[in-house]
Amino acid sequence: MKIHKFEQCGLKIVIDVNSGAIHVVDNVVYDILDHYVDNSTVKDFESLLPNYTAEQIEEGLSEVKYLINENMLFTEDPYKDIILNDEGPSFIKAMCLNIAHDCNLKCKYCFAEEGEYHGARSMMTPEIGKKAIDFVIKSSGPRKNIEVDLFGGEPLMNFNTVKEIVDYARIEEKKYNKNIRFTMTTNATLLNDEIMEYIDKNMGNIVLSIDGRPEVNDNIRVRYDGSGTYDAIMPKIKKMVEKRDKSKQYYVRGTFTRENLDFFEDVMLMANEGFKEVSNEPVVLEPSHPLALRLEDLPVIFEQYDKLADEMIKREKEGRGFKFYHFAMDINGGPCVYKRISGCGAGYEYVAVTPDGDIYPCHQFVGKEEFKLGTLDEGNIDASLETLFKNGHIYNKPKCEKCWAKFYCSGGCQANNYNFNNDIHIPYELGCEMMKKRVECAIAIRAKLLED
Numbered sequence: 001m002k003i004h005k006f007e008q009c010g011l012k013i014v015i016d017v018n019s020g021a022i023h024v025v026d027n028v029v030y031d032i033l034d035h036y037v038d039n040s041t042v043k044d045f046e047s048l049l050p051n052y053t054a055e056q057i058e059e060g061l062s063e064v065k066y067l068i069n070e071n072m073l074f075t076e077d078p079y080k081d082i083i084l085n086d087e088g089p090s091f092i093k094a095m096c097l098n099i100a101h102d103c104n105l106k107c108k109y110c111f112a113e114e115g116e117y118h119g120a121r122s123m124m125t126p127e128i129g130k131k132a133i134d135f136v137i138k139s140s141g142p143r144k145n146i147e148v149d150l151f152g153g154e155p156l157m158n159f160n161t162v163k164e165i166v167d168y169a170r171i172e173e174k175k176y177n178k179n180i181r182f183t184m185t186t187n188a189t190l191l192n193d194e195i196m197e198y199i200d201k202n203m204g205n206i207v208l209s210i211d212g213r214p215e216v217n218d219n220i221r222v223r224y225d226g227s228g229t230y231d232a233i234m235p236k237i238k239k240m241v242e243k244r245d246k247s248k249q250y251y252v253r254g255t256f257t258r259e260n261l262d263f264f265e266d267v268m269l270m271a272n273e274g275f276k277e278v279s280n281e282p283v284v285l286e287p288s289h290p291l292a293l294r295l296e297d298l299p300v301i302f303e304q305y306d307k308l309a310d311e312m313i314k315r316e317k318e319g320r321g322f323k324f325y326h327f328a329m330d331i332n333g334g335p336c337v338y339k340r341i342s343g344c345g346a347g348y349e350y351v352a353v354t355p356d357g358d359i360y361p362c363h364q365f366v367g368k369e370e371f372k373l374g375t376l377d378e379g380n381i382d383a384s385l386e387t388l389f390k391n392g393h394i395y396n397k398p399k400c401e402k403c404w405a406k407f408y409c410s411g412g413c414q415a416n417n418y419n420f421n422n423d424i425h426i427p428y429e430l431g432c433e434m435m436k437k438r439v440e441c442a443i444a445i446r447a448k449l450l451e452d
Contacts, residue, residue, distance in 0.1 A: 002074045004404035005033060008444035009309055011451070014073070015443070017404050021072040024447050028052050028060035036064060080395055083341055090390055091141035093345065096352040096363045097132055099124050099162060100153035105187055105229065107221050109257055109283045109291050111364065123158045124355040129165035131376040132353045137176050138379070146173075149183045150203075151352075151363055156190040166202050185209065185253075187221070188233040188240070196240050205249040208237045212254045212266020212280070219259065220291075234273075241275060251325060253279040257291035264304040268311070271322045279325035282434055284416055293430060302437050309441040313448050329408075329442040343410030347373065347389025351381065361389055364415035389414065392424045399427055409435045 004015045012030040014023045025033075031048055032040075045057050052060075067073035102121040103110070133148075140146050148169070150162055166182060173180045183205040191199075199206055210233055211217040218228025237252060244250050252275045256263035263280050270278045282301070285292040293301070308324065315321045344350055347361035354366055357376035365371045373381040394400040394411045409432065411417075416428040 001402060001404045003033065005030060006440050008306075008440050009313060009448045011444055011447055013440075013443060013447060015404065016067075016073050016075055017407070018077045019072060019075040020407065021067075021075075022443055022447065023067065023072070024451065025063075026060070028056050029063055032057065032060050032064055036061075079341060083393060083395055089141070090348040090386065091143050092136055092139040092349055092351060093143050093145070094147035094149070094350040095132065095136045096149045096151050096350070097124065097129060097165070098152065098352060098354050098363060098366065099129070099150050099155040099165075100158045101355050102157055103153040103187070104157060104189055104223070105154070105221060106224050109220060109255060109285060109289075111284070122355040124161055126161050126164040126168075128353075128355060128357045128376065129161055130168045131357060133165065133169045133172055133180075135353075135359075135376055135379060136351075137172055137178055139381075140178065144177065144179055146178055146180045147183065148180055149185065151185055154187055154190065155184055156186050156195060159190070159195060163198070181205075183207065187229070188236045189229060191233075191236040191240055196236075196243055199240065200243040200248065205251070206240065206244070207251045207253050207279075208240060209253050209255075210234065210237055210270075211256075212260065212263065213269050216260045216266055217254075220255075220257065238273065249277070251277045251279045253281065253325075255281050255283050257283040257285075258293055258297060259291060261297055261300045262304065264307045264311075267308055267324065271315070276322045277325075278322055281326075282431075284413075284419075284428075284431070286419075295430060295433075298430075298433055301434060305437050305441050309445050313445055316445075316449055317452065326438045327442040327445055329439070329446070340407045340410055341395070342390070342393040343412075343414070346414050347371075347392075348386045361385070362415060364413070364419075389424070397425045397427060399432075403432070403436075405432075405436045405439050408439045 002017055004017060006013055012025050012027065014025055014030070014033060028048070031051070032045060035045060035047070040061065042054060042058050042061060045061070048057055064073065100123050102123065136146055136148065155162060169180045181204040182202060184199060184203050185207040187209045209221070210230070211220055214228070214230040217230040221229050223229065241250055241252070252270050254266055254270065256266065260266060267278055267280050282293055283291055287294070309327065312321065312324060312327065344362070350362060351373060352360045352363040352366055353376065354360070359373040359375060359381055360366045361371055361373060371385065373385055392411070392414055394406045397411045400406045400411045412427045412431050412435070414424040416431055417424045417426055420428045
Protein backbone atom coordinates (compact mmCIF):
# COMPACT_ATOMS: atom_id res chain seq x y z
CA MET A 1 0.00 0.00 0.00
CA LYS A 2 1.56 3.27 -1.16
CA ILE A 3 -1.08 5.78 -0.09
CA HIS A 4 -3.77 5.99 2.57
CA LYS A 5 -6.88 8.16 2.31
CA PHE A 6 -9.18 9.12 5.16
CA GLU A 7 -11.62 11.76 6.33
CA GLN A 8 -11.27 13.26 9.81
CA CYS A 9 -12.24 16.55 11.46
CA GLY A 10 -13.94 17.71 8.25
CA LEU A 11 -10.80 17.23 6.14
CA LYS A 12 -9.94 14.86 3.31
CA ILE A 13 -6.38 13.70 3.92
CA VAL A 14 -3.96 11.59 1.90
CA ILE A 15 -0.77 10.08 3.32
CA ASP A 16 2.06 8.97 1.08
CA VAL A 17 3.12 5.95 3.10
CA ASN A 18 6.80 5.71 2.18
CA SER A 19 7.79 9.40 2.15
CA GLY A 20 5.52 10.41 5.03
CA ALA A 21 4.15 13.33 3.00
CA ILE A 22 0.69 14.39 4.14
CA HIS A 23 -1.75 16.18 1.83
CA VAL A 24 -5.05 17.87 2.58
CA VAL A 25 -6.93 17.63 -0.72
CA ASP A 26 -10.23 18.68 -2.26
CA ASN A 27 -13.03 16.33 -3.26
CA VAL A 28 -11.94 15.86 -6.86
CA VAL A 29 -8.33 14.88 -6.03
CA TYR A 30 -9.61 12.59 -3.26
CA ASP A 31 -11.86 10.78 -5.75
CA ILE A 32 -9.28 10.71 -8.55
CA LEU A 33 -6.90 8.79 -6.31
CA ASP A 34 -9.38 5.90 -6.14
CA HIS A 35 -8.83 5.26 -9.85
CA TYR A 36 -5.39 6.66 -10.62
CA VAL A 37 -2.80 4.52 -12.41
CA ASP A 38 0.41 5.54 -14.13
CA ASN A 39 -0.14 7.90 -17.08
CA SER A 40 -3.87 8.30 -16.41
CA THR A 41 -5.65 10.88 -18.57
CA VAL A 42 -8.90 12.76 -18.12
CA LYS A 43 -10.69 10.14 -20.24
CA ASP A 44 -9.93 7.53 -17.57
CA PHE A 45 -12.16 9.39 -15.10
CA GLU A 46 -15.42 9.62 -17.05
CA SER A 47 -17.19 7.94 -14.15
CA LEU A 48 -16.57 11.12 -12.13
CA LEU A 49 -18.21 13.43 -14.68
CA PRO A 50 -21.63 13.43 -12.99
CA ASN A 51 -19.97 15.01 -9.96
CA TYR A 52 -17.25 17.18 -11.56
CA THR A 53 -16.63 19.01 -14.80
CA ALA A 54 -13.94 17.91 -17.21
CA GLU A 55 -11.97 21.03 -16.26
CA GLN A 56 -12.10 20.15 -12.56
CA ILE A 57 -10.92 16.64 -13.29
CA GLU A 58 -8.10 17.91 -15.47
CA GLU A 59 -6.99 20.34 -12.77
CA GLY A 60 -7.14 17.64 -10.10
CA LEU A 61 -5.21 15.20 -12.26
CA SER A 62 -2.56 17.85 -12.83
CA GLU A 63 -2.16 18.24 -9.05
CA VAL A 64 -1.75 14.48 -8.60
CA LYS A 65 0.91 14.27 -11.30
CA TYR A 66 2.76 17.25 -9.82
CA LEU A 67 2.94 15.53 -6.42
CA ILE A 68 4.14 12.32 -8.05
CA ASN A 69 6.90 14.19 -9.94
CA GLU A 70 7.95 15.87 -6.68
CA ASN A 71 8.25 12.45 -4.94
CA MET A 72 5.41 13.21 -2.55
CA LEU A 73 2.88 10.66 -3.78
CA PHE A 74 3.09 6.95 -4.70
CA THR A 75 6.76 6.86 -3.69
CA GLU A 76 8.83 3.72 -3.26
CA ASP A 77 10.18 2.46 0.07
CA PRO A 78 13.80 3.63 0.39
CA TYR A 79 14.55 1.89 3.69
CA LYS A 80 14.00 -1.84 3.30
CA ASP A 81 17.35 -2.88 1.87
CA ILE A 82 19.23 -0.67 4.34
CA ILE A 83 17.51 -2.21 7.35
CA LEU A 84 17.70 -5.81 6.14
CA ASN A 85 21.44 -5.44 5.55
CA ASP A 86 22.16 -3.78 8.90
CA GLU A 87 24.57 -6.03 10.77
CA GLY A 88 26.13 -3.35 12.94
CA PRO A 89 26.40 -3.54 16.74
CA SER A 90 23.58 -2.46 19.07
CA PHE A 91 24.01 -0.24 22.11
CA ILE A 92 21.57 0.13 24.97
CA LYS A 93 20.02 3.56 25.28
CA ALA A 94 17.31 2.97 27.89
CA MET A 95 16.68 0.78 30.92
CA CYS A 96 13.65 0.09 33.07
CA LEU A 97 14.64 -0.53 36.70
CA ASN A 98 12.00 -2.53 38.52
CA ILE A 99 12.75 -0.89 41.84
CA ALA A 100 9.92 -2.70 43.62
CA HIS A 101 8.24 -5.98 42.83
CA ASP A 102 5.55 -5.01 45.25
CA CYS A 103 2.65 -2.55 45.35
CA ASN A 104 0.34 -1.00 47.92
CA LEU A 105 -2.61 -1.08 45.51
CA LYS A 106 -4.52 -3.91 43.91
CA CYS A 107 -5.56 -2.49 40.52
CA LYS A 108 -7.92 -4.88 38.78
CA TYR A 109 -6.13 -4.76 35.42
CA CYS A 110 -2.51 -4.94 36.64
CA PHE A 111 -0.31 -6.96 34.25
CA ALA A 112 2.36 -7.20 36.98
CA GLU A 113 0.15 -9.16 39.42
CA GLU A 114 0.21 -6.37 42.03
CA GLY A 115 3.94 -5.99 41.48
CA GLU A 116 4.93 -9.64 41.83
CA TYR A 117 5.63 -10.21 38.10
CA HIS A 118 4.79 -13.94 38.31
CA GLY A 119 7.27 -14.37 41.18
CA ALA A 120 7.77 -13.29 44.78
CA ARG A 121 7.43 -9.80 46.22
CA SER A 122 10.84 -8.20 46.56
CA MET A 123 12.68 -4.89 46.62
CA MET A 124 15.76 -3.92 44.63
CA THR A 125 18.79 -3.32 46.83
CA PRO A 126 21.07 -0.33 46.29
CA GLU A 127 23.83 -2.76 45.27
CA ILE A 128 21.74 -4.24 42.46
CA GLY A 129 20.67 -0.77 41.36
CA LYS A 130 24.29 0.40 41.18
CA LYS A 131 25.25 -2.71 39.20
CA ALA A 132 22.44 -1.85 36.77
CA ILE A 133 23.83 1.66 36.32
CA ASP A 134 27.29 0.19 35.66
CA PHE A 135 25.76 -2.23 33.15
CA VAL A 136 23.85 0.38 31.17
CA ILE A 137 26.84 2.75 31.05
CA LYS A 138 29.08 -0.05 29.77
CA SER A 139 26.44 -1.28 27.29
CA SER A 140 25.63 2.18 25.93
CA GLY A 141 28.85 2.29 23.91
CA PRO A 142 29.20 5.63 22.13
CA ARG A 143 25.74 6.83 23.16
CA LYS A 144 25.91 9.84 25.44
CA ASN A 145 22.26 10.04 26.52
CA ILE A 146 20.73 7.23 28.59
CA GLU A 147 17.16 6.96 29.90
CA VAL A 148 16.48 5.13 33.17
CA ASP A 149 12.85 4.55 34.17
CA LEU A 150 12.21 3.78 37.84
CA PHE A 151 9.29 1.39 37.80
CA GLY A 152 7.37 -1.13 39.85
CA GLY A 153 5.03 -2.22 41.37
CA GLU A 154 5.23 1.05 43.23
CA PRO A 155 8.79 2.43 43.20
CA LEU A 156 8.18 4.86 46.06
CA MET A 157 7.88 1.87 48.39
CA ASN A 158 11.65 1.69 47.93
CA PHE A 159 12.42 5.41 48.03
CA ASN A 160 15.73 5.22 49.90
CA THR A 161 17.11 2.88 47.26
CA VAL A 162 15.92 5.28 44.55
CA LYS A 163 17.99 8.04 46.15
CA GLU A 164 21.10 5.88 46.42
CA ILE A 165 20.85 4.82 42.78
CA VAL A 166 20.38 8.38 41.52
CA ASP A 167 23.29 9.65 43.63
CA TYR A 168 25.52 6.89 42.28
CA ALA A 169 24.47 7.57 38.68
CA ARG A 170 25.32 11.26 39.03
CA ILE A 171 28.88 10.33 40.00
CA GLU A 172 29.34 7.67 37.33
CA GLU A 173 27.87 9.68 34.44
CA LYS A 174 30.54 12.33 34.93
CA LYS A 175 33.29 9.70 34.86
CA TYR A 176 32.14 8.32 31.54
CA ASN A 177 30.80 11.50 29.89
CA LYS A 178 27.20 10.27 29.91
CA ASN A 179 23.92 12.07 30.55
CA ILE A 180 21.50 9.87 32.51
CA ARG A 181 17.91 11.07 32.53
CA PHE A 182 15.66 9.52 35.17
CA THR A 183 11.91 9.07 34.94
CA MET A 184 9.48 7.55 37.41
CA THR A 185 6.01 6.03 37.21
CA THR A 186 4.05 6.20 40.48
CA ASN A 187 0.50 5.66 41.72
CA ALA A 188 0.95 8.86 43.80
CA THR A 189 -0.28 7.33 47.06
CA LEU A 190 3.04 7.82 48.86
CA LEU A 191 3.81 11.32 47.66
CA ASN A 192 4.64 13.80 50.41
CA ASP A 193 6.46 17.13 50.49
CA GLU A 194 9.92 15.58 50.81
CA ILE A 195 9.38 13.06 48.01
CA MET A 196 7.77 15.62 45.71
CA GLU A 197 10.70 17.98 46.16
CA TYR A 198 13.12 15.17 45.37
CA ILE A 199 11.20 14.00 42.30
CA ASP A 200 10.91 17.50 40.93
CA LYS A 201 14.64 18.04 41.26
CA ASN A 202 15.85 14.65 40.00
CA MET A 203 13.30 13.25 37.54
CA GLY A 204 13.29 14.40 33.93
CA ASN A 205 9.78 13.00 33.63
CA ILE A 206 7.20 11.83 36.14
CA VAL A 207 4.18 9.69 35.21
CA LEU A 208 1.32 9.99 37.70
CA SER A 209 -1.38 7.33 37.51
CA ILE A 210 -5.06 8.11 37.92
CA ASP A 211 -7.86 6.64 35.82
CA GLY A 212 -10.16 9.63 35.46
CA ARG A 213 -13.56 10.20 37.03
CA PRO A 214 -13.87 9.24 40.72
CA GLU A 215 -16.34 6.43 40.01
CA VAL A 216 -14.06 5.00 37.29
CA ASN A 217 -10.83 5.32 39.26
CA ASP A 218 -12.31 3.95 42.48
CA ASN A 219 -13.76 0.94 40.72
CA ILE A 220 -10.37 -0.09 39.35
CA ARG A 221 -7.48 1.49 41.29
CA VAL A 222 -8.23 0.10 44.73
CA ARG A 223 -6.41 -0.66 47.95
CA TYR A 224 -6.22 -4.12 49.44
CA ASP A 225 -9.34 -3.43 51.50
CA GLY A 226 -11.24 -2.57 48.31
CA SER A 227 -11.47 1.16 48.99
CA GLY A 228 -10.85 3.70 46.24
CA THR A 229 -7.96 6.11 45.89
CA TYR A 230 -9.27 9.16 44.01
CA ASP A 231 -9.76 11.52 46.95
CA ALA A 232 -6.33 10.67 48.34
CA ILE A 233 -4.27 10.91 45.15
CA MET A 234 -5.86 13.76 43.19
CA PRO A 235 -4.65 16.51 45.57
CA LYS A 236 -1.16 14.98 45.60
CA ILE A 237 -1.02 14.75 41.82
CA LYS A 238 -2.10 18.38 41.53
CA LYS A 239 0.56 19.48 43.97
CA MET A 240 3.23 17.46 42.17
CA VAL A 241 2.29 18.95 38.80
CA GLU A 242 2.25 22.48 40.22
CA LYS A 243 5.92 22.02 41.12
CA ARG A 244 6.90 21.23 37.53
CA ASP A 245 7.80 24.32 35.52
CA LYS A 246 7.39 24.38 31.74
CA SER A 247 10.82 22.84 31.13
CA LYS A 248 10.01 19.72 33.16
CA GLN A 249 7.93 16.92 31.75
CA TYR A 250 5.08 15.03 33.38
CA TYR A 251 2.11 12.93 32.34
CA VAL A 252 -1.09 12.31 34.21
CA ARG A 253 -1.82 8.83 32.97
CA GLY A 254 -5.01 6.79 32.99
CA THR A 255 -6.09 3.42 31.64
CA PHE A 256 -9.48 2.71 30.10
CA THR A 257 -11.15 -0.69 30.15
CA ARG A 258 -14.38 -2.21 28.92
CA GLU A 259 -16.12 -0.66 31.93
CA ASN A 260 -15.36 2.91 30.82
CA LEU A 261 -15.45 2.86 27.05
CA ASP A 262 -16.66 6.46 27.34
CA PHE A 263 -13.10 7.42 28.27
CA PHE A 264 -13.48 10.81 26.56
CA GLU A 265 -15.11 11.90 29.81
CA ASP A 266 -12.08 10.76 31.82
CA VAL A 267 -9.68 12.66 29.58
CA MET A 268 -11.88 15.73 29.89
CA LEU A 269 -11.86 15.48 33.67
CA MET A 270 -8.07 15.53 33.66
CA ALA A 271 -7.97 18.44 31.21
CA ASN A 272 -10.56 20.36 33.23
CA GLU A 273 -8.48 19.86 36.35
CA GLY A 274 -5.80 21.89 34.58
CA PHE A 275 -3.41 19.11 33.55
CA LYS A 276 -1.68 19.97 30.27
CA GLU A 277 0.00 16.58 29.73
CA VAL A 278 -2.54 13.77 29.67
CA SER A 279 -2.48 10.12 28.65
CA ASN A 280 -5.25 7.52 28.65
CA GLU A 281 -4.11 4.08 27.55
CA PRO A 282 -6.24 1.14 26.37
CA VAL A 283 -5.98 -1.77 28.76
CA VAL A 284 -4.28 -4.90 27.41
CA LEU A 285 -5.62 -8.09 28.97
CA GLU A 286 -6.27 -11.67 27.94
CA PRO A 287 -9.61 -11.89 26.06
CA SER A 288 -11.33 -13.82 28.86
CA HIS A 289 -10.78 -11.02 31.41
CA PRO A 290 -14.01 -9.09 32.11
CA LEU A 291 -12.19 -5.76 31.70
CA ALA A 292 -10.56 -6.70 28.38
CA LEU A 293 -11.31 -4.70 25.26
CA ARG A 294 -12.79 -6.56 22.30
CA LEU A 295 -12.97 -5.98 18.56
CA GLU A 296 -16.69 -5.24 18.83
CA ASP A 297 -15.82 -2.31 21.12
CA LEU A 298 -13.90 -0.51 18.37
CA PRO A 299 -16.80 1.63 17.03
CA VAL A 300 -17.35 3.10 20.51
CA ILE A 301 -13.61 3.57 21.06
CA PHE A 302 -13.26 5.29 17.67
CA GLU A 303 -16.15 7.58 18.53
CA GLN A 304 -14.34 8.62 21.69
CA TYR A 305 -11.17 9.41 19.73
CA ASP A 306 -13.24 11.45 17.24
CA LYS A 307 -14.81 13.48 20.05
CA LEU A 308 -11.42 13.99 21.65
CA ALA A 309 -9.84 15.21 18.40
CA ASP A 310 -12.64 17.74 17.83
CA GLU A 311 -12.46 18.96 21.42
CA MET A 312 -8.69 19.35 21.32
CA ILE A 313 -8.90 21.48 18.17
CA LYS A 314 -11.59 23.62 19.79
CA ARG A 315 -9.61 24.14 23.00
CA GLU A 316 -6.37 24.90 21.17
CA LYS A 317 -8.12 27.67 19.24
CA GLU A 318 -9.51 29.03 22.50
CA GLY A 319 -6.03 29.16 24.06
CA ARG A 320 -6.64 26.38 26.57
CA GLY A 321 -5.18 23.43 24.72
CA PHE A 322 -3.60 20.36 26.28
CA LYS A 323 -1.44 17.51 25.03
CA PHE A 324 -2.86 14.02 24.70
CA TYR A 325 -0.03 11.50 24.55
CA HIS A 326 -1.39 9.39 21.68
CA PHE A 327 -2.13 12.44 19.55
CA ALA A 328 1.22 14.14 20.20
CA MET A 329 2.81 13.40 16.84
CA ASP A 330 5.50 15.38 15.07
CA ILE A 331 4.33 15.15 11.45
CA ASN A 332 7.16 17.35 10.18
CA GLY A 333 10.11 15.46 11.65
CA GLY A 334 9.18 12.69 14.01
CA PRO A 335 11.32 9.74 15.10
CA CYS A 336 14.42 8.71 13.17
CA VAL A 337 14.08 6.10 10.44
CA TYR A 338 15.36 3.25 12.62
CA LYS A 339 12.87 3.98 15.38
CA ARG A 340 10.00 4.21 12.90
CA ILE A 341 10.93 0.81 11.53
CA SER A 342 12.00 -0.99 14.70
CA GLY A 343 9.96 0.63 17.48
CA CYS A 344 11.08 0.94 21.09
CA GLY A 345 14.20 -1.22 20.73
CA ALA A 346 13.16 -3.77 23.36
CA GLY A 347 15.72 -6.52 23.75
CA TYR A 348 18.65 -4.78 22.11
CA GLU A 349 18.43 -1.02 22.78
CA TYR A 350 16.11 -1.15 25.76
CA VAL A 351 16.09 -3.62 28.68
CA ALA A 352 14.42 -4.13 32.04
CA VAL A 353 16.19 -5.21 35.23
CA THR A 354 14.47 -7.01 38.11
CA PRO A 355 15.25 -6.69 41.85
CA ASP A 356 17.29 -9.90 41.55
CA GLY A 357 19.43 -8.48 38.76
CA ASP A 358 17.86 -10.47 35.93
CA ILE A 359 17.69 -8.74 32.54
CA TYR A 360 14.65 -8.92 30.23
CA PRO A 361 13.73 -7.22 26.94
CA CYS A 362 11.26 -4.92 28.72
CA HIS A 363 9.14 -4.76 31.86
CA GLN A 364 6.29 -6.65 30.16
CA PHE A 365 8.51 -9.67 29.50
CA VAL A 366 9.67 -9.91 33.11
CA GLY A 367 8.94 -13.36 34.53
CA LYS A 368 8.89 -15.06 31.10
CA GLU A 369 12.02 -17.18 31.54
CA GLU A 370 12.31 -17.97 27.83
CA PHE A 371 13.03 -14.26 27.26
CA LYS A 372 15.55 -13.78 30.03
CA LEU A 373 18.49 -12.01 28.39
CA GLY A 374 21.00 -12.56 31.17
CA THR A 375 21.97 -11.25 34.60
CA LEU A 376 23.88 -8.27 35.91
CA ASP A 377 26.49 -10.64 37.36
CA GLU A 378 27.17 -12.03 33.88
CA GLY A 379 27.20 -8.51 32.46
CA ASN A 380 26.17 -9.55 28.95
CA ILE A 381 22.93 -10.28 27.16
CA ASP A 382 22.02 -13.37 25.15
CA ALA A 383 23.18 -12.77 21.57
CA SER A 384 20.50 -14.96 19.98
CA LEU A 385 17.67 -13.19 21.81
CA GLU A 386 19.21 -9.82 21.03
CA THR A 387 19.23 -10.76 17.33
CA LEU A 388 15.64 -12.01 17.54
CA PHE A 389 14.43 -8.67 18.84
CA LYS A 390 16.65 -6.58 16.59
CA ASN A 391 15.21 -8.41 13.59
CA GLY A 392 11.65 -8.08 14.86
CA HIS A 393 11.08 -4.96 12.72
CA ILE A 394 8.30 -4.23 10.25
CA TYR A 395 10.08 -5.89 7.31
CA ASN A 396 9.98 -9.21 9.14
CA LYS A 397 6.29 -8.83 9.96
CA PRO A 398 4.29 -9.72 6.83
CA LYS A 399 1.10 -8.00 8.00
CA CYS A 400 2.99 -4.81 8.73
CA GLU A 401 4.60 -4.60 5.31
CA LYS A 402 1.14 -4.22 3.77
CA CYS A 403 -0.10 -1.67 6.34
CA TRP A 404 -0.21 2.08 5.69
CA ALA A 405 0.60 2.86 9.34
CA LYS A 406 3.77 0.78 9.56
CA PHE A 407 6.08 3.80 9.89
CA TYR A 408 3.95 5.21 12.71
CA CYS A 409 3.44 2.14 14.90
CA SER A 410 6.69 0.31 14.00
CA GLY A 411 5.04 -3.10 14.20
CA GLY A 412 3.37 -2.67 17.56
CA CYS A 413 4.43 -3.71 21.04
CA GLN A 414 6.55 -6.87 20.93
CA ALA A 415 5.19 -8.04 24.29
CA ASN A 416 1.57 -7.62 23.20
CA ASN A 417 2.32 -9.42 19.94
CA TYR A 418 3.80 -12.34 21.85
CA ASN A 419 1.13 -12.45 24.56
CA PHE A 420 -1.72 -12.61 22.04
CA ASN A 421 -0.12 -14.54 19.18
CA ASN A 422 2.85 -16.36 20.76
CA ASP A 423 5.06 -14.65 18.19
CA ILE A 424 6.60 -11.17 18.27
CA HIS A 425 6.25 -11.05 14.47
CA ILE A 426 2.44 -11.23 14.44
CA PRO A 427 0.83 -7.91 15.43
CA TYR A 428 -1.79 -7.62 18.16
CA GLU A 429 -4.85 -6.90 16.00
CA LEU A 430 -6.89 -4.81 18.44
CA GLY A 431 -3.87 -2.65 19.18
CA CYS A 432 -3.26 -2.14 15.46
CA GLU A 433 -6.76 -0.87 14.84
CA MET A 434 -6.65 1.59 17.73
CA MET A 435 -3.22 2.79 16.69
CA LYS A 436 -4.35 3.51 13.13
CA LYS A 437 -7.30 5.53 14.39
CA ARG A 438 -5.09 7.54 16.73
CA VAL A 439 -2.65 8.31 13.91
CA GLU A 440 -5.49 9.59 11.74
CA CYS A 441 -6.74 11.80 14.56
CA ALA A 442 -3.26 13.13 15.34
CA ILE A 443 -2.60 14.05 11.72
CA ALA A 444 -6.03 15.65 11.31
CA ILE A 445 -5.61 17.78 14.44
CA ARG A 446 -2.29 19.13 13.21
CA ALA A 447 -3.62 19.71 9.69
CA LYS A 448 -6.73 21.47 10.95
CA LEU A 449 -4.77 23.81 13.18
CA LEU A 450 -2.30 24.60 10.39
CA GLU A 451 -5.19 25.21 7.98
CA ASP A 452 -6.76 27.73 10.35
